[in-house]
Amino acid sequence: MLKPLISRMGGKSKLRKTIIGMIPEHSCYVELFFGAGWVYFGKEKSKVEVINDIDRELVNLFKMLKYHAEEVRRLMTYEICSRDIFSEYKNIDINSLTDIQRAIRFIYLLSQSFASKGDNFGYGTTGMPGPQIFNTENLLKIKERLRNTYIENLNFEEIIKKYDRPHTFFFCDPPYFETKGYKDKFTEEYHIKLRDLLRNVEGKFILTINDHKQVREWYKGFNIIEAEVGYSVCKDNKGRRKFKELIITNY
Template identity: 40%
Template sequence: MAKPIIPWIGGKRKLAEHILPLFPAHTNYVEPFCGAAAIFFLKEPSKAEIINDVNGDLVNLYRVVKHHLEELYRQFKWTLTSRENWKTLKETPPHVLTDIQRAARFLYLQKLAFGGKVESQTFGTSATSRPRFNIFTLEQDLADAHFRLASATIENLDWAKTIEKYDRPDALFYCDPPYWETEGYGVPFGFDQYERMAELAKTIKGKMIISINDHPEIREVFKDLKVKEVDYQYTVGGSDKASDCVELIYGNWDFDESRKGQDDLF
């Protein structure tokens, strides 16, 4: 089983045990906001899979892992975990790099950024654990991701256009949008976007599942959808101090519907 190759603020690896059992039968799986794609990497493969994100560096990384695995790994042959190296790469403009160099830069920065932040990054340190950039495990992690991505389509579209493009009765859309009134991802995401998502959930042919933070305005905009509440604890940057929160998981179908025949569709 593959796992996310980069840390990502708001990643869903720890919530996968609550999200995956809710998935209904489907043949087409789509993530309009893939980010670190924790659910994609942890789920059983579907017949057709699409991962999408508006972050060009992220999409470039996945495409390079899919098509140029060995060349990407060679970029790290003599790389050490170093604050100075991290700063140098952060100051290097991505447009002067090749796609493979750009992917290596993004992976290294994201691995070592405090809290998996995408914007306003700072170099993360820990006195109780190894750095997240580990050359001894990186090769296998990239190889696992390469095989998992081999049959996936990787898009760099607006999230709503992705849903409209791939909507069909046998599709499942897992939406993990930026949380409302929390730290951003470097891309504006106004409340009208949640309103658009709620409307699409009620009108598309396929099924949609949405994971989002608990907020009165979020509850109001998605009030017509089925909801499951998950009590959850999260930590930032490897901290030992956990904070309590509630994760809301919405769906445009009854979560208690039978999943009969699902195994035959993967």
């Protein structure tokens, strides 16, 4: 299993073995909300693979890793952990950067920020800075993994309509319902649209989402498995607890 290069809110590091063990037989694998890609980087290759995310900077990162991993690796070796550099990257006009420079900026902001949100510089007295700045050995392995993968930057509706076939499997990890911290707002209307589309797909899907009364109502009639996962985005022990999640399938 490969370890993703970045961390993202709601990443499936704790659940990926369970999810991978549940994936049905398929020819075409599609991730609607890619994020860090814990499941994709952990599973065996499928005949056809598609990764999609609405975040333009995230998609640009994976494009640059697919086509220019060696240059990304070279430039990352010059980076150091600095509050000033973090501030410069955060406030720079990204339109003044090349696509490769944008990818470096994106990795830097996520790896050197608190909870990998890219907002506030992360620092501490008990641990070293984010290892992504200093360890780039994984880059070429990630490039090889991406070699034969379609990389999309579309909304989930378009992806489902383009790739839905009887032999397609969709892994869906949307922003959690009524949960703060996501960069892109995912409203109740979007959740309902996603549910309606998944209800009518020709292929199969796994959906992971927070255990919420409204979510259970939306997906009544589907197969629902409960899971408990320990997550923490807090500096103190009060925030270190287990959260209930749902794994929903149509098979």
